[in-house]
């Protein structure tokens with residue numbers, strides 16, 4: 354971490370004091386150079402995209418937001434910082450019933466899940482498989498598909514099978530033999546497959562007979578090229594209107610966003626080590642704002 358000057362608030366922009374910033378596995382890839390061709394990194398630089406916070410200043414001409422307003426938003430490679438300069442179009446209001454940590458994940462994992470569910474469009478009574486259904490994107494994907502009336506089968510490791518069942522999702526263990534276990538869990542077939550992990554899930558979906566236009570993956574570029582399956586992700590649900598709809602579901606308890614652990618900023622290295630294990634139940638987040646300052650904010 355490095356100290357940088359507090360940013361100015363240009364006309365037409367909003368300065369947000371960040372409360373919580375989400376963490377996503379892609380950020381590890383960017384830092385390690387995996388995506389250097391599309392997202393080169395030069396250090397020191399910002400990290401993190403989705404966050405919640407409080408409006409600290411509004412620039413000249415901004416009428417949509419007021420100082421002190423709780424918000425959530427998306428600030429590409431800039432969110433894990435005390436202050437974010439945002440366009441009003443990159444912010445949504447945080448509903449009162451939604452916690453800061455959950456709110457911080459809406460414009461990232463939430464929007465990614467929303468986009469995938471949108472393109473495969475589960476119908477009432479259909480059977481839908483969600484891979485890595487206890488993961489950050491997966492746990493939201495599974496619940497959004499269930500809210501559309503689908504029967505959802507979710508894959509997870511041993512430790513998350515019971516949790517998925519508690520959400521009303523039929524749990525199936527991932528790993529060797531997955532195809533057979535899914536066939537057993539869905540004797541009448543699978544209508545749609547939402548892959549949030551990669552690693553052969555799209556091959557399994559094809560082997561189950563799911564048509565490519567009803568398969569979405571956010572983690573397997575090769576499968577997209579090979580089978581012509583869908584690839585809707587965060588960029589396809591990147592609007593405050595969608596964030597507000599997801600936030601509304603979470604604020605009213607229709608959608609649960611489990612927070613595995615929140616880390617203070619001085620433990621950011623541990624936080625990313627843990628994220629890199631790819632074992633989780635929901636989201637890991639960073640508490641950017643100090644506990645003292647945070648406790649002075651209005652609940653939650």
Ligand SMILES: NC(=O)c1ccc[n+]([C@@H]2O[C@H](COP(=O)([O-])OP(=O)(O)OC[C@H]3O[C@@H](n4cnc5c(N)ncnc54)[C@H](OP(=O)(O)O)[C@@H]3O)[C@@H](O)[C@H]2O)c1
Nearest residue numbers: 379465485487488489490509510513527572586587632633
């Ligand atoms: N393009 C975009 O806009 C976008 C946005 C967000 C994410 N993504 C990508 O989507 C993927 C998922 O992101 P995420 O944030 O949901 O990740 P995450 O929270 O780290 O997900 C981890 C989950 O993966 C499960 N898992 C581990 N090994 C597995 C295996 N061999 N097979 C199936 N599942 C396994 C784990 O299950 P257990 O804990 O139950 O063992 C865990 O719950 C990442 O590749 C990420 O880069 C893309």
